[in-house]
Amino acid sequence: MPRPRTRGTGLRHRLAELRGPDVPAKALDARALAALAANPGCRRRAILDGAGVDKAALAGALGSPSAFGQSQFALVRGNAFEAKVKADGGTELLRLVHEKLDPTAEPPADARVPDLTATGPEGRTARTALVLREATETATGTGTPGAWTLLDHPMLALDVAGSPAFLEPDAVVVHPDGGWTVVEIKSFPMLDGSADPSKVGAAARQAAVYVLALEEVAARLDPVPEVRHRILLVCPKDFSNLPTASAVDVRKQRAVTRRQLARLTRIEDIARALPEGTCFSPGLPADRLADAVESVPATYAPECLSACELAFHCRARSREDGAVTSLGRAVRAELGGLSTVEDVLAAARGEAGDPDDPAVAALRRAARLRAEALGATAGLAGGEVLACP
Ligand code: SF4
Incomplete structure (x- = not known):
């Protein structure tokens, strides 16, 4: 006699059907999770991300490929800048954390940079949690007082709709008082102390995802360490490749992302409202895919262009419908x-x-x-x- 499906397995089965037979789920990364906060009202994006649909492949199959993502040149330049910031045991990076976020603490001499190597994302997540616990105990008194610890590319897990999303921040710093700070290193310039607001906003949303993931680790410790809501954004200074930094308050982005993630866990409702047989497999004919995508309500806004792979498709539909959202949220609100x-x-x-x-x-x-x-x-x-x- 077949065993009855539990609610969780039923949802997983439904999401696998939406993705298509034998199509592997695309893991959500911090960028994808952060983009949810850029357009919180979009049910289309919520169900596609929740089902692990590869939106770039879907956009290509719909005939509206995304022009989204970093160029190879930008990636190489970004990696070179990050290596420079973290050189010499992270001396410059820790100096910036001390200067911008914790100037009254002891200067970060002899900071620890523990080895985080482990096998697979689960192993790396467990190793990161262990190092964070040890560093916090050290920082709070059982070891060297006033110690700083730099975690270079730690791995964190965040529960998204019942499955773990593995996330890799550029760095996390444990302060001498045991508090944890997320560090984001970006290659866009900071001119006279300020950077492009849209890029800072995207970095803040991404960092907020890491903050939420760190809070899940912190909640398992006793006493619970403080996960700071001011993160450090490190960028090249003016037109040089010298690092400079700014503290960014991510409380708002954290709250929006948390709400979005809570909504993602209700993707069951969105899935239930879809017509039987709906499938987003990129191997299907374009007209069938277009019908499937149109069956989920969307809230297109120009911000989608820098945050979602389906933006060109949704913009074209939104214009065809004469929707005022395609003119921007401000116009829509007016x-x-x-x-x-x-x-x-x-x-x-x-x-x-x-x-x-x-x-x-x-x-x-x-x-x-x-x-x-x-x-x-x-x-x-x-x-x-x-x-x-
Ligand atoms: S591009 Fe489309 S699917 Fe993506 S967030 Fe915007 S409206 Fe939603």
Whole structure:
């Protein structure tokens, strides 16, 4: 007699069906998890990520390949910069952590850089947890007082929809007081102490994922060490390759990502609402895949272009539908309940919409001003001559 499926195995089976027969699940990395926080309302992305669908392959099969990801040149440059920052036992990196985040602590002389080598992601995760525990005990008094520890490329696991996602931050530093800090090393420049806000935002969202994963490790210790919510972002200074750094508060990004992850665990609801036979396997014909993708509601916004592999596909659909979200979230917010360009134009012409709605009233005023301006221009074009002084 077949054994009844538990709720967890039932969901896993359903997600495997959505991915397609024999299609392996694509593991979620910190970038993917961070991107969830960039567009928190998108159910399409939630189900595709939850089911482990390879979105880049799906976008290619839909005929809208993503132009998303780092060039080989940028990768090489980034790796070279990271090696420079961590050279000499991480002396410069620890100096920056001390200067920007913990200036009242003892300077980080003779910091420990433990070996984190182990077999497989599970082994590396266990080794990282052990080193973090030992470093925290050391830092809090049973070993050398005032010790700093640098974990170079530790491995952390975060529970995502019931399965572990393995994450590898650039570095984690254990402070002399036992607190833990995430360090993100990026190759975009920091000019006069500030960097491109969109890139800093993406780095902050990624670091927030690591903070959440570290909190899971910390929660298993007694006493629970503090996982600091100000992370260190290290970038090249101006146009040189000298490192400089800035403390970034990731509390907001951490809260959004945590909410998103909690929603991911409810992907069962999204999966249940999909038509029977829905499948996102990149091997299927493009029209069938397009139907499958369209069966999940999406909330396209221009931010998707830098965060999601399906952005070109979703943008094209959003434009076809005349959705105002394709103009940006700020415009969307200004327009209240008017969700399509057609609705907006009808409201402006006075053919639809509640005149007491502030968005409708503003549109009608703008339309009147435009008509007046065009009328004046037409008058000029029709032969009016301006008197020149
Ligand atoms: S590109 Fe599409 S699937 Fe990806 S987050 Fe944006 S709307 Fe969602």
